[in-house]
Amino acid sequence: MxxxxxxxxxxxxxxxxxxxxxxxxxxxxxxxxxxxxxxxxxxxxxxxxxxxxxxxxxxxxxxxxxxxxxxxxxxxxxxxxxxxxxxxxxxxxxxxxxxxxxxxxxxxxxxxxxxxxDDFEGINSENLDIHTENTIYRAIMYNDLERFIQFTERDGFDKDQTLKSDLFPYSFRGYSLLELCCYHGAVDCFKLLRTKFKSKITKECLELSFLGGNQEIMSECLKYQKPDDDCMKYAIISHNIDFVTFLMNEYNIEIDLFYCGLYNNLE
Incomplete structure (x- = not known):
């Protein structure tokens, strides 16, 4: 609405x-x-x-x-x-x-x-411990650039690594490091990946930026990707009315009332 x-x-x-x-x-x-x-x-x-x-x-x-x-x-x-x-x-x-x-x-x-x-037998707890101390994912979560750089300088660092975890919205292929930066609004880590490793801004980057809420990241993503209904979905989930009206007014994307109900957004 x-x-x-x-x-x-x-x-x-x-x-x-x-x-x-x-x-x-x-x-x-x-x-x-x-x-x-x-x-x-x-x-x-x-x-x-x-x-x-x-x-x-x-x-x-x-x-x-x-x-x-x-x-x-x-x-x-x-x-x-x-x-x-x-x-x-x-x-x-x-x-x-x-x-x-x-x-x-x-x-x-x-x-x-x-x-x-429920039966907990088949649950992979390692899949849920990604944000423990001394992980690159924790560095991204806290936008800890100094710690993040240390991980990128280690032997064997894979700039194209992806993460699959049940703690995030479902993704068949998993999320790249840049996409995780967008999710967490980790702008300093985002800039490093873009400048040093030329990490690609994907459709998912833009979508997740509406959850991360960092406008600098969002603006950069908008230079390379066009918003769609999935962006509106995440804007609705974010409960940030400014994001919703931005997509509606600037890109003529309709508000999906199903998602408003599903994610408790009556505003």
Missing amino acids: SDKDIPPNKFSELRSIYKCYIDSYIALYRLKTEKEEELNSIYKMIKTELIDSNKYPLQIIMRDILNIIPYNNRYTKSYLFLAKLISDEYHVQEVINIKLIYNFLFYKEYGIKLDKS
Whole structure:
């Protein structure tokens, strides 16, 4: 929904009606903290605006929170923590139809299996430990240029390496280092790959830049790739209304209401 489709006054009226829902999910999708005090503040908003006031189903809220992880995985532990706060206060014993990988992450962190029917036997935990200390992926995640350079100067460094991980949106071929920079908004690492290794800006680079939110990266990607519906999908997921209106106004890309519902973006 946008003010291009409805009169501004009506848009403001509708936003006011759904303000509690909209603001709560913006806080979740745009979460940028690992500090317990700030997470408790977000939890208080969810508790007040969604759970206690509107009786929003607890299992759905927990599932929604965990489903955000692949689009903002730097803060995986923060999402797990928020889900745990709900589980503890409201004594949620089970969440059915949760994705296996998030069920496993929650179990690994807290020893609680949310969906009792899941079998963790086939899960490759190495696939989930990519951001541990001393990995190039962690250097990208924190845009740690000094550490990143050290990795690129090692013998055997492969500038064309790709990563497949369930912590990211699904990709058949995996993500290149440059694409990971776009995902995390790691502009310094991005510039190094472009200048030193001539890394190619792909369609996925542009798409992921809407999640990373770094406008310098996005502007560079727009020089080589044209936005499409997948970019709009990620703009919707980002819950950044400026990105959505930019694609709509500059490139005439329609807002997909299915994705707005799927990713809790009523704005």
